[in-house]
Amino acid sequence: LAKTAQWRIKTCQEIFMSDNELNGAEALAEALLQQGLDTLYALPGAQLDPFFSALYDRQDRFRLFTSRHEQGAAYMAYGAARSTGKPNAFAVVPGPGWLNASAAMATAFGANTPVISLSGQIPLDLINQGLGEMHEIEDQVGMAARLSKYAHLIQTPQEAPLAVSDAFNHLSHGRPRPVYLEMPPDVMLQKSRFDTVLPAPSEVLTHPVVDTAQLQQAVDLLVKAKNPMIFVGGGAQHSGAQVKMLAEHLQAPVSAFRSGRGVVDYRDPLSILWSNAHELWKTADVVLAVGTRLDFPRRMWGESADLKIIRIDIDPAEMQRISEPAVKLVGDSAAVLDALIPALQSDCAPRTSRADEFQQMKAAVEADMRQKVAPQMEFLQAIRDVLPEDGFFVDEMTQVGYTSWAWFPTYKPRRYITSGFQSTLGYGYPTSLGVQAANPDAAVVSVSGDGGFMFGASELATAMKYDLPVVAIVFKDNKFGNVQRIQRERYNGRVIGSDLYNPDFVKLANSFDMHSVRCESPIELRGALDSALQARKPALIEVPVGDLPSAWPYIVRPKVRGV
Numbered sequence: 001l002a003k004t005a006q007w008r009i010k011t012c013q014e015i016f017m018s019d020n021e022l023n024g025a026e027a028l029a030e031a032l033l034q035q036g037l038d039t040l041y042a043l044p045g046a047q048l049d050p051f052f053s054a055l056y057d058r059q060d061r062f063r064l065f066t067s068r069h070e071q072g073a074a075y076m077a078y079g080a081a082r083s084t085g086k087p088n089a090f091a092v093v094p095g096p097g098w099l100n101a102s103a104a105m106a107t108a109f110g111a112n113t114p115v116i117s118l119s120g121q122i123p124l125d126l127i128n129q130g131l132g133e134m135h136e137i138e139d140q141v142g143m144a145a146r147l148s149k150y151a152h153l154i155q156t157p158q159e160a161p162l163a164v165s166d167a168f169n170h171l172s173h174g175r176p177r178p179v180y181l182e183m184p185p186d187v188m189l190q191k192s193r194f195d196t197v198l199p200a201p202s203e204v205l206t207h208p209v210v211d212t213a214q215l216q217q218a219v220d221l222l223v224k225a226k227n228p229m230i231f232v233g234g235g236a237q238h239s240g241a242q243v244k245m246l247a248e249h250l251q252a253p254v255s256a257f258r259s260g261r262g263v264v265d266y267r268d269p270l271s272i273l274w275s276n277a278h279e280l281w282k283t284a285d286v287v288l289a290v291g292t293r294l295d296f297p298r299r300m301w302g303e304s305a306d307l308k309i310i311r312i313d314i315d316p317a318e319m320q321r322i323s324e325p326a327v328k329l330v331g332d333s334a335a336v337l338d339a340l341i342p343a344l345q346s347d348c349a350p351r352t353s354r355a356d357e358f359q360q361m362k363a364a365v366e367a368d369m370r371q372k373v374a375p376q377m378e379f380l381q382a383i384r385d386v387l388p389e390d391g392f393f394v395d396e397m398t399q400v401g402y403t404s405w406a407w408f409p410t411y412k413p414r415r416y417i418t419s420g421f422q423s424t425l426g427y428g429y430p431t432s433l434g435v436q437a438a439n440p441d442a443a444v445v446s447v448s449g450d451g452g453f454m455f456g457a458s459e460l461a462t463a464m465k466y467d468l469p470v471v472a473i474v475f476k477d478n479k480f481g482n483v484q485r486i487q488r489e490r491y492n493g494r495v496i497g498s499d500l501y502n503p504d505f506v507k508l509a510n511s512f513d514m515h516s517v518r519c520e521s522p523i524e525l526r527g528a529l530d531s532a533l534q535a536r537k538p539a540l541i542e543v544p545v546g547d548l549p550s551a552w553p554y555i556v557r558p559k560v561r562g563v
């Protein structure tokens, strides 16, 4: 790492120590490009004018996507970062602009996604003076600090390369979470010669070393386990090969809720469904949690003394949450598994196959879901049938989205995109545009309800402007369906505030010159989606639906341990 940091400083110095003077905005742009940033999602405005002017001169070195609302730019950065695992940035004006983007920040923070939030500011001397300067809010950097792992106000042009280097250092170490940088417009305009040697980064982060005693304890538990299970989360997205190897050696089933989808291919005989995991939780004796909080199982399904949990997590703070695991392995999941697997292989022989047992369980839940949540399953099946293996599916807070949490075959890492525990209504469509921008050749499908879709419908313009061939499927039930069902079922039919007035979505898309059709059945959806994906053009498919059966029984499962 020290080498990387030195390299960064050296490269920064080469650029900055040239004879040219750079202003703060140029220094910021240069530093971001130096770190390898090749795309920016943004919405301009007064306090960003010097920055956009700096971008103007550098247009051949990066791609710029401007959105129609700051949430759009921020969700696009989220989608790009989540689908690639690499840092992606958005830039917005301060105050209302940054607050418009803040739900995406919260989503990226919750879902452990490396998003860089760049914000303008009011002039340096006026910050926190309460003078009522345009876009002024008190302590924006303090607010941003609650939604990021590193938040910094850049006060001089010379500070820019160092702050950017610090920010990237944080992005590449520890738990991936957003970082935040702001620069006032007067600092952006201030010219500077970068002829001084840059100091070392203020904090050089290191990767944790795997604890060998804990590692041996994990091996001992796994060797003795009769019914081991593996749970994977977002922190295992890059360690699928290791998880598969370990699972095969132990013949342990692997389960993921949302963020861990695709770590192990759905078609793998050891990959099981969420409902299967709940069933097996009852008799599990050792559970290995890789890059997952193991939140639902521990808090809802229950724990007992005869269940030993081994956690692998990059964030040491996680080891204290909910309940203390029997074994704590702090570190990058791939690095820890690389150390664990050979130790385990030398201590126990590969076990006999349990594939048939798991496949039967899986088929039984699938069959049950095809019966009880038939409409959603048929829509999801239609999507799966035509979405290529490496295509992206972007979920939403809608009936088909919830069902996909319980069943949507995912074959590769990072292909199932979710807002995680924030459950951010309206994140889906703008996020899918970022997924597409970052993966131009991939097929990208976004599913939304009519409620959620309208949060970001203005970004239909962005899809057309940049020719992003996302296919948006909008399920139209003319209500906040999930809210209304709860009002009917749990609040005695006291329906209030949950009906919606909708546009004709086909006409809406057409008014942007976007291809659009209405589909009345899963079969029609299959055909329409297939042609839309083939056409490689932005498209919207409206699917009118009535009341749909609840998929929640497949997601929220009862307590089965410690009862």
Ligand SMILES: Cc1ncc(C[n+]2csc(CCOP(=O)(O)OP(=O)(O)O)c2C)c(N)n1
Binding pocket: 397, 398, 399, 400, 423, 424, 425, 426, 448, 449, 450, 451, 452, 453, 475, 477, 479, 480, 481, 482, 483
């Ligand atoms: C940002 C945000 N606001 C509000 C909610 C609460 N919420 C969850 S689901 C939902 C209704 C969604 O309606 P729609 O998108 O039409 O999908 P449907 O339930 O009808 O399938 C609401 C309002 C939320 N999860 N996130």
